[in-house]
Amino acid sequence: MDPWSPENPSGFIDLGTAENHLLFDLLEPKLTASRVITAEDVHYQDSAGSPSFRAALAPFLSRLWRAEVDPADLVVLAGTGVALETLAFALCEPGDGIVVPAPYFSGMDALAGRPRARIIPAPLDPATGFALTAEAVEQAILQNQNVRAVALLSPNNPLGHLYDESTLRAVAEVTAAHGLHLIADEIYAGSVHTGEFVSTARVAPSDRLHVTWGFSKDFGLSGYRVGVLHTRNRQVREAVLQQSRLANPSSDTQALLRDLLLDTAWTQHFQAEARTRLRAAYDQTTSALEAAGIPYLPAPAGLFLYLNLSAHAPTFEAEAALIQRLRTDAQVNLAAGAGFHTAAPGYYRLCLATDAAAVGQAIERLATLLG
Amino acid sequence: MDPWSPENPSGFIDLGTAENHLLFDLLEPKLTASRVITAEDVHYQDSAGSPSFRAALAPFLSRLWRAEVDPADLVVLAGTGVALETLAFALCEPGDGIVVPAPYFSGMDALAGRPRARIIPAPLDPATGFALTAEAVEQAILQNQNVRAVALLSPNNPLGHLYDESTLRAVAEVTAAHGLHLIADEIYAGSVHTGEFVSTARVAPSDRLHVTWGFSKDFGLSGYRVGVLHTRNRQVREAVLQQSRLANPSSDTQALLRDLLLDTAWTQHFQAEARTRLRAAYDQTTSALEAAGIPYLPAPAGLFLYLNLSAHAPTFEAEAALIQRLRTDAQVNLAAGAGFHTAAPGYYRLCLATDAAAVGQAIERLATLLG
Numbered sequence: 001m002d003p004w005s006p007e008n009p010s011g012f013i014d015l016g017t018a019e020n021h022l023l024f025d026l027l028e029p030k031l032t033a034s035r036v037i038t039a040e041d042v043h044y045q046d047s048a049g050s051p052s053f054r055a056a057l058a059p060f061l062s063r064l065w066r067a068e069v070d071p072a073d074l075v076v077l078a079g080t081g082v083a084l085e086t087l088a089f090a091l092c093e094p095g096d097g098i099v100v101p102a103p104y105f106s107g108m109d110a111l112a113g114r115p116r117a118r119i120i121p122a123p124l125d126p127a128t129g130f131a132l133t134a135e136a137v138e139q140a141i142l143q144n145q146n147v148r149a150v151a152l153l154s155p156n157n158p159l160g161h162l163y164d165e166s167t168l169r170a171v172a173e174v175t176a177a178h179g180l181h182l183i184a185d186e187i188y189a190g191s192v193h194t195g196e197f198v199s200t201a202r203v204a205p206s207d208r209l210h211v212t213w214g215f216s217k218d219f220g221l222s223g224y225r226v227g228v229l230h231t232r233n234r235q236v237r238e239a240v241l242q243q244s245r246l247a248n249p250s251s252d253t254q255a256l257l258r259d260l261l262l263d264t265a266w267t268q269h270f271q272a273e274a275r276t277r278l279r280a281a282y283d284q285t286t287s288a289l290e291a292a293g294i295p296y297l298p299a300p301a302g303l304f305l306y307l308n309l310s311a312h313a314p315t316f317e318a319e320a321a322l323i324q325r326l327r328t329d330a331q332v333n334l335a336a337g338a339g340f341h342t343a344a345p346g347y348y349r350l351c352l353a354t355d356a357a358a359v360g361q362a363i364e365r366l367a368t369l370l371g
Numbered sequence: 372m373d374p375w376s377p378e379n380p381s382g383f384i385d386l387g388t389a390e391n392h393l394l395f396d397l398l399e400p401k402l403t404a405s406r407v408i409t410a411e412d413v414h415y416q417d418s419a420g421s422p423s424f425r426a427a428l429a430p431f432l433s434r435l436w437r438a439e440v441d442p443a444d445l446v447v448l449a450g451t452g453v454a455l456e457t458l459a460f461a462l463c464e465p466g467d468g469i470v471v472p473a474p475y476f477s478g479m480d481a482l483a484g485r486p487r488a489r490i491i492p493a494p495l496d497p498a499t500g501f502a503l504t505a506e507a508v509e510q511a512i513l514q515n516q517n518v519r520a521v522a523l524l525s526p527n528n529p530l531g532h533l534y535d536e537s538t539l540r541a542v543a544e545v546t547a548a549h550g551l552h553l554i555a556d557e558i559y560a561g562s563v564h565t566g567e568f569v570s571t572a573r574v575a576p577s578d579r580l581h582v583t584w585g586f587s588k589d590f591g592l593s594g595y596r597v598g599v600l601h602t603r604n605r606q607v608r609e610a611v612l613q614q615s616r617l618a619n620p621s622s623d624t625q626a627l628l629r630d631l632l633l634d635t636a637w638t639q640h641f642q643a644e645a646r647t648r649l650r651a652a653y654d655q656t657t658s659a660l661e662a663a664g665i666p667y668l669p670a671p672a673g674l675f676l677y678l679n680l681s682a683h684a685p686t687f688e689a690e691a692a693l694i695q696r697l698r699t700d701a702q703v704n705l706a707a708g709a710g711f712h713t714a715a716p717g718y719y720r721l722c723l724a725t726d727a728a729a730v731g732q733a734i735e736r737l738a739t740l741l742g
Binding site for chain 2 (some may be wrong): 017019021024026027028031032033034036037039041042043044045078079081082085087094107110111113114220221222224225226243244246247248249250251252253254256316
């Protein structure tokens with residue numbers, strides 16, 4: 001690998017991984033400072049996460065979700081993916097199904113892998129820009145056996161869609177009508193640059209709703225492996241806690257993030273600045289795409305947007321061939337739509353929360369390749 | 372809970388959890404100091420763990436095991452338990468068996484839970500002080516179907532036994548003769564206060580040997596959730612890496628422990644001092660037990676020893692009743708032998724790596740209770 005840098009402008013540009021590279025200078029003073037670590041911090045923690053960390057998380061999530069959050073309803077886990085996997089183990093027997101509107105983040109398949117659950121894509125219509133509908137969710141429920149849950153990515157990955165109150169309510173109602181659990185992965189709740197995030201926890205509270213969030217995306221700390229599960233369901237909570245000795249995050253990092261959140265003035269400034277920077281990155285990216293004549297789907301949230309290159313890649317074979325040429329000839333990596341179980345070929349996720357010059361350069365190379 | 376402290380001498384004394392409480396003052400300057408954290412450190416790491424951390428771990432483990440360790444054979448995971456669980460997923464289909472000489476650390480059952488593997492205890496003979504024999508292992512292999520692996524806890528938990536070269540070789544030979552994998556959990560490798568630890572990695576290297584270690588016991592950092600798997604088996608490594616996005620330790624903590632290990636003078640002083648302190652705790656504990664006339668099995672390693680109270684608790688019912696009385700009447704917690712699948716009743720694990728006054732007080736209360 002010969003990665004792009006301002007000094008190596010012909011290097012490889014990887015826009016395939018959803019990470020936020022815009023925040024490190026803001027975080028650095030917090031992450032590198034000396035720490036308050038006590039003897040208690042280094043030993044086994046409460047299986048739901050250290051009480052002081054959960055006490056700091058609750059008001060933070062409460063502001064993020066505009067919903068009341070009780071620390072007793074939180075379980076801190078070693079990443080949002082881990083939280084989702086423990087939920088799959090808690091809710092599903094091997095072979096049980098989880099309906100997920102598609103396109104969806106490919107990692108969801110892995111989350112169901114060890115629990116041996118089945119992810120059932122509910123295909124959304126490309127003609128509507130993959131708009132989420134309760135009807136699509138219900139159809140997938142009706143067409144399959146042993147469905148246990150519906151999982152939403154809200155905001156969506158890879159689409160960057162925000163869901164409004166009525167859409168979330170409709171999906172929650174269909175889910176409840178079939179006696180299923182609703183999982184809402186809200187890991188991008190704070191990565192919204194246009195409009196307002198609406199939490200499922202606010203509009204559809206229920207003891208069959210389980211919401212996840214984490215520090216990987218909104219704080220750009222994907223390596224720190226800290227996620228959180230919110231559930232009011234005692235049985236599900238118990239089933240998750242039974243797994244948590246194998247799913248706890250580092251108490252070292254719990255102490256760091258607790259102290260960071262307790263500095264609410266800093267946290268609120270950080271969140272506002274993160275939104276401003278993400279908006280700037282989105283605007284620069286979409287301007288460059290428009291200048292190059294490359295079509296994309298508007299994305300008010302997320303660290304990415306979805307390019308529609310179906311004119312150049314009208315089949316899944318052509319989609320795969322184009323991504324290969326992009327990598328080898330243009331030295332650019334994107335994530336192809338097939339990996340997200342997209343119902344139509346020719347879509348590519350472009351991650352934009354990184355150096356604007358790199359994104360601009362990648363778009364130029366893509367435009368050249370497309371001719 | 373009303374925990375014991377020097378100021379609260381009648382409080383509850385929990386000697387049931389295997390943690391090392393003797394080391395925090397040594398570690399504190401390292402754990403609380405300002406840190407070098409770069410933008411690279413906060414993002415997703417190599418799925419085997421950060422290369423710089425593995426490069427620091429290899430010479431450390433090499434000294435601990437007196438065996439060559441290649442960083443390319445290491446996978447860093449979120450705790451030794453997580454490492455064992457990923458191994459169980461990698462090696463076993465649901466229903467497959469893993470033979471474990473008993474008594475064994477009860478957590479092993481949990482490690483097999485999500486992979487749906489079966490732990491098959493190979494009962495060791497109380498008359499020999501539960502001495503490990505290859506014959507006991509082979510008998511369990513022969514008496515069961517679909518056995519995939521043998522797992523050793525070396526040094527043993529709860530016994531605190533060290534295994535010598537010929538015992539380890541004999542077990543490795545039996546395992547190999549039946550075409551099985553050998554898992555050696557060496558998490559207490561550095562918690563040896565009497566005699567020399569012998570690593571399975573040194574005496575029985577093989578591409579069917581998988582060795583685990585972690586920072587929880589020898590460094591007293593159970594909350595930090597950092598373990599490591601050593602395997603030369605490319606297929607097993609791949610199967611573990613496929614799970615590692617859901618099993619990675621915090622990159623924040625990886626960076627901390629990397630820098631700690633790179634200070635080899637500090638690390639070697641720390642290890643020597645840890646051994647000295649553990650030896651002192653063991654000597655004080657055994658002196659108090661002898662003075663009180665409470666029988667125990669000698670334990671050259673581990674953070675605990677095994678009490679033999681079979682004269683007071685000749686049945687498993689009596690064993691359970693005694694632990695209850697100990698908790699309620701004497702305000703002392705130990706771990707009863709049934710939880711370790713001990714072949715005979717009346718054994719209790721007492722964790723000694725904590726405040727000597729607390730251990731002394733607990734032994735006094737136990738002696739009073741036993742009358």
